[in-house]
Every structure is written in structure tokens, then in C-alpha cells.
Amino acid sequence: MKNKNYRFGTTTFKAYMKTAGEGFEVGLKFGNKQLFCGNFIHAKEAHGWWSLMNREIRSFTKRYWVGKNCSITWYSKFLGHHLYNKYYGFIERHIRTYNRSFKSAYFQDLRKYKRLRKNWKPSEQIKIKAA
Numbered sequence: 001m002k003n004k005n006y007r008f009g010t011t012t013f014k015a016y017m018k019t020a021g022e023g024f025e026v027g028l029k030f031g032n033k034q035l036f037c038g039n040f041i042h043a044k045e046a047h048g049w050w051s052l053m054n055r056e057i058r059s060f061t062k063r064y065w066v067g068k069n070c071s072i073t074w075y076s077k078f079l080g081h082h083l084y085n086k087y088y089g090f091i092e093r094h095i096r097t098y099n100r101s102f103k104s105a106y107f108q109d110l111r112k113y114k115r116l117r118k119n120w121k122p123s124e125q126i127k128i129k130a131a
Contacts, residue, residue, distance in 0.1 A: 002050065006057060011072050015057065017050045026050050028083060035080035038087050049090055056086050
């Protein structure tokens with residue numbers, strides 16, 4: 001489990017990464033309130049998002065600094081929405097990669113099936129039934 005605290009005056013945000021079942025959970029909390037939570041199956045993606053999320057929090061707080069009279073509840077919600085926006089962009093990039101690799105694997109299997117099917121007779125066809 002990894003933890004990182006961000007302090008803004010008296011306010012503390014807590015970033016964490018922990019195992020969740022067979023996967024990983026990466027999130028950000030403000031007190032007891034969950035601002036962001038992302039789940040991953042692969043450790044490589046979880047660690048990649050952990051690094052990106054911490055960079056985003058630092059750049060967000062520099063770009064959108066807080067004044068004295070700012071509502072910390074509103075600001076925390078704003079930060080959470082920013083992280084979700086970046087999270088879905090991160091996930092979309094990885095889904096495109098998986099889609100390409102699985103599509104490629106499918107077409108390789110399809111070509112092999114077509115080659116194998118040439119040697120099979122229709123009378124030898126095996127029917128698959130639900131058990």
C-alpha cells in the first residue's frame with residue numbers, strides 16, 4: 001500500500017494505492033469523503049496511474065490555487081472532477097492498446113481456422129451443446 005498526503009493550510013488530502021481483491025485501487029480522500037477512486041487489474045497500469053495522478057494533483061494545485069475565502073468542499077469536488085477527467089483519458093489510451101492487440105490476435109486465429117477448415121469434411125462437424 002502506498003500513501004501520500006497533500007496539505008493546504010489546515011486541509012489534508014490523502015492519496016492512496018492498495019490491493020483490492022486480485023486488482024488494485026488508487027484513490028484520493030478528503031477527510032472521510034472519497035474524491036476519486038480508480039480500479040485496475042494490472043499492477044503496471046495501477047502504478048502508471050499512481051504516478052500520473054500525483055503529478056496531476058501537484059500541477060492542478062499550482063494552476064488552480066486557493067484563496068482564503070474559497071470553499072474547500074467546492075475545491076475538493078473540482079479536484080476530484082479533474083482527476084476523473086484525466087483518469088478516463090488514461091483508461092481510453094490503454095483500452096485502445098488492448099483493442100488493437102486482441103483484434104490482431106483474433107484475426108490471426110481466424111486465418112489459422114480457415115486454413116484448418118480446408119482439411120475438415122462437413123460430415124465430421126462436431127456440434128457444441130450447452131451442458
